[in-house]
Amino acid sequence: MNELVERVTEISGQNVYSCYQCGNCSAGCMFTDEMDILPHQAIALVQNEDESILEINTPWICASCFVCSVRCPRGLDVAAIMEALREIKIRERGFIKVDLRKVDIEKLPQIAITAAAQKFTW
Amino acid sequence: MIIMEVLYYPGCSLRNTYPEFEKSTYEACEKLGIELVEIPEWSCCGVVPSLATDNVMRHLGAVRSFINAQKKGREIGTNVIVVLCSMCYNVLKRVNLILKEEPDTLENVNSFIDDQPDYVPDLRVTHFLTFLKETGFENLEEKVNKPLKGLKVAPYYGCALLRPDRPEGVPIDNPDNPVILESFVRSIGAEPVHFPFRAECCGNYHIVLEPGIVEMRTRKIIGSAKSVKADLILSPCPLCTYNLGRGNESLDKSEQVPVVFFTQLLALALGGKSYLPTEIEDQILKKIGGEKSD
Ligand code: SF4
Ligand code: SF4
Numbered sequence: 385m386n387e388l389v390e391r392v393t394e395i396s397g398q399n400v401y402s403c404y405q406c407g408n409c410s411a412g413c414m415f416t417d418e419m420d421i422l423p424h425q426a427i428a429l430v431q432n433e434d435e436s437i438l439e440i441n442t443p444w445i446c447a448s449c450f451v452c453s454v455r456c457p458r459g460l461d462v463a464a465i466m467e468a469l470r471e472i473k474i475r476e477r478g479f480i481k482v483d484l485r486k487v488d489i490e491k492l493p494q495i496a497i498t499a500a501a502q503k504f505t506w
Numbered sequence: 507m508i509i510m511e512v513l514y515y516p517g518c519s520l521r522n523t524y525p526e527f528e529k530s531t532y533e534a535c536e537k538l539g540i541e542l543v544e545i546p547e548w549s550c551c552g553v554v555p556s557l558a559t560d561n562v563m564r565h566l567g568a569v570r571s572f573i574n575a576q577k578k579g580r581e582i583g584t585n586v587i588v589v590l591c592s593m594c595y596n597v598l599k600r601v602n603l604i605l606k607e608e609p610d611t612l613e614n615v616n617s618f619i620d621d622q623p624d625y626v627p628d629l630r631v632t633h634f635l636t637f638l639k640e641t642g643f644e645n646l647e648e649k650v651n652k653p654l655k656g657l658k659v660a661p662y663y664g665c666a667l668l669r670p671d672r673p674e675g676v677p678i679d680n681p682d683n684p685v686i687l688e689s690f691v692r693s694i695g696a697e698p699v700h701f702p703f704r705a706e707c708c709g710n711y712h713i714v715l716e717p718g719i720v721e722m723r724t725r726k727i728i729g730s731a732k733s734v735k736a737d738l739i740l741s742p743c744p745l746c747t748y749n750l751g752r753g754n755e756s757l758d759k760s761e762q763v764p765v766v767f768f769t770q771l772l773a774l775a776l777g778g779k780s781y782l783p784t785e786i787e788d789q790i791l792k793k794i795g796g797e798k799s800d
Contacts, residue, residue, distance in 0.1 A: 397559035414707055418719060445719070448554060449707035450669035454681050461672065467557035482715055492714060493523040495593060495745045499553040499711035502564065 386433040388472075395468035402458045403427045409452030409462045418445045423452055423462055426469070443469035444481070448503065467503075474506050481505070512637070513575050513587040513629075514542035517594035518550050519744035526781035527744065530769040531590055531634065533778040538641075538649060543582055545575045551597040553745075554711065562614050568601040569615045572629055573622045579629065590634050590769070592666035592743035596676065599631045603673040633667065633678050635686055635742065635768070643693040651777045653695025655794050659771070660736035660763070661687030661698050662727065663705045664746040681705075687740065690768060694775035703730035708749040717752065724753025731763050737793060738786075739765045764789075 385393070392400060403424070410422035420440040421429075429437040443466040452462035473479050481504040489497055520528040535542055549567040556564035579585050589595040605612045605627040616624040638646060668681040679686040684705065688698040706727055709720030728750065731739050741747045747765050754762040764786050771790075774780035780787055 395558050395560055414723065415719065418716075445716075447707050447710040447712055447719075448557075449665045449710065451665075451707070453670045453672070461557070461670065463670065464557040464559075471558050487714055493519065493744065493748050495519045495523065495553055495591075496711060496713045496748065498518070498550065499593070499745065500714035502552055502554050502556065503711055504715070 388433055388435055388437070389430060391472055392430055392465060392468045395471050396461065396464040398460050398465050398468075400427055400430045400460075400465065403431065403456075403460055404458060406457060408455045408457060409460075412451040412455045413446075414449065414451070415445050415447055423466070427460075427462070427465060430465070430469075437469060438473060442466070444504075446470075470503065474504070509539035510641075511541045511543055511582050512584055513579050513582075514544050515548055515551075515571060515575070515587050515589045515594060515598065516544060517548075517589070517591040519591055519593075524744050524747065524767070527590060527767045527769060530767065530773040530779070530781045533773040533781075534769055534776055537773075537776040537778055538646070542588065543578065545571055545587070546578060547574050551594045553593050553597065555597045555600045562611055562618070565601045565604070565611075565615060566619065568598050569605070569619060569625055570622070571598070572602065572605075572625050572627075573619065575629055576625065577623075585629050586637075587629055587631050588634050588637050589631060590742075592633075592664060593745055595631065595633045595678075596666040599633075599676050600673065602627060602629060602631050603675055607673060633742075635667075635690060636678050638690065639686055643689050646690075646693045646772075647695075650694055650775045652775050652794070654771060654775050654790065655695050657696040657790060657793050658699045658735055658737045659691045659696045659740050660701050660731035660734065660738065661691055661704060661740045661768075662731070662742075662746065662750075662765075663687060664741070664743050665705070665707050665710070667742060668705055687742070687768070691740065691771075694771055696771065696775075699731075699734045699736050701730045701734045701736065703727040708746045708753075710745065710749075713745075713749055713752065720749045721753055721756045724750050725757060728753050728757065728763050729761070732761060736763055737789070738771075739763050740768050740771065741765050742768055 419442045446466040548571040691698040709723040712719045
């Protein structure tokens with residue numbers, strides 16, 4: 385198995401090849417306006433072993449709302465695949481998505497900062 | 507009169523950001539004869555469930571709380587944990603179900619936490635709304651002495667109460683067509699109004715890095731509630747409440763819809779202290795008073 389596919393599979397526990405590109409996930413996603421490519425297109429890139437997926441913003445715009453995971457007719461946890469794509473970057477040495485020391489923690493509630501730290505930092 | 511004791515997991519938000527959520531719950535529980543027994547030395551749940559199946563580290567906060575809950579539960583004779591915050595509920599429910607379904611994961615976390623007895627996954631994590639439903643919304647109705655008649659309430663579910671649907675048992679209701687909040691609203695005498703954005707995402711953690719996304723999302727949710735003439739948006743979640751508040755701040759006064767915790771309306775309807783801002787409580791009282799006189 386190609387390394388990208390292998391890591392996504394290992395982290396998410398999902399078999400990306402079972403996606404048949406129906407686009408249901410993208411149809412339900414409320415954040416597509418901000419995404420470089422749609423969620424089902426992101427999965428297609430993984431299926432095609434295309435590493436460029438790691439440089440697009442789609443997994444980072446994903447808000448983990450799980451609409452896609454509930455609606456996928458193939459039973460794929462699409463949100464977990466998005467998380468795997470973030471995790472691959474987060475686990476890279478030297479990669480920093482957010483420096484929490486620079487975030488205005490006085491203004492924001494703890495629940496928001498903890499959630500962001502869980503999703504964007506190692 | 508205490509008729510029932512249950513374990514209770516408060517979570518950080520109720521302690522440091524929204525004490526009114528917890529205080530109104532205690533007020534309501536006192537009226538209902540429910541004693542919430544706080545889990546000793548509970549830990550932060552982590553807010554969002556980790557979806558990385560190869561890393562159990564992010565589940566440990568939840569497991570530490572379960573171990574303490576188990577000890578306390580055996581003392582008072584219950585295995586039910588009641589949770590108020592939607593995000594905490596989602597994480598605790600998921601982790602508990604995963605530990606029940608995956609013996610390897612259970613063994614892994616138990617051997618990691620070696621300063622405590624093992625967790626035997628026999629606890630049941632329940633959202634307070636489910637708990638109320640199981641004790642019967644009809645019974646609640648009987649105890650309401652100030653029905654919120656004429657108040658139009660937009661029940662906002664958000665994500666964490668309804669999704670994901672795996673492991674089975676996480677959603678507190680049908681993810682595509684939930685009714686539990688509407689039933690709750692009826693049981694306190696108010697009128698639930700249907701709005702299409704009731705189960706849409708508020709933007710979650712994006713408030714930290716991309717607040718523009720949250721404002722865009724929440725303006726749509728608020729606009730949708732406004733268009734069906736809601737007096738209030740009912741929220742079960744501290745993060746949704748915060749994000750909706752940011753949406754309201756970005757709107758003109760005339761387009762805003764106040765956001766309250768479901769327990770605040772419950773406490774009010776039971777004749778207790780609601781911990782609502784005076785201005786909002788006055789608006790509610792005016793509305794229900796006005797209905798009564800005609
Ligand atoms: S809904 Fe499922 S099968 Fe359809 S495109 Fe998305 S991931 Fe693939
Ligand atoms: S979980 Fe992410 S990709 Fe899926 S619908 Fe929600 S925001 Fe879109």
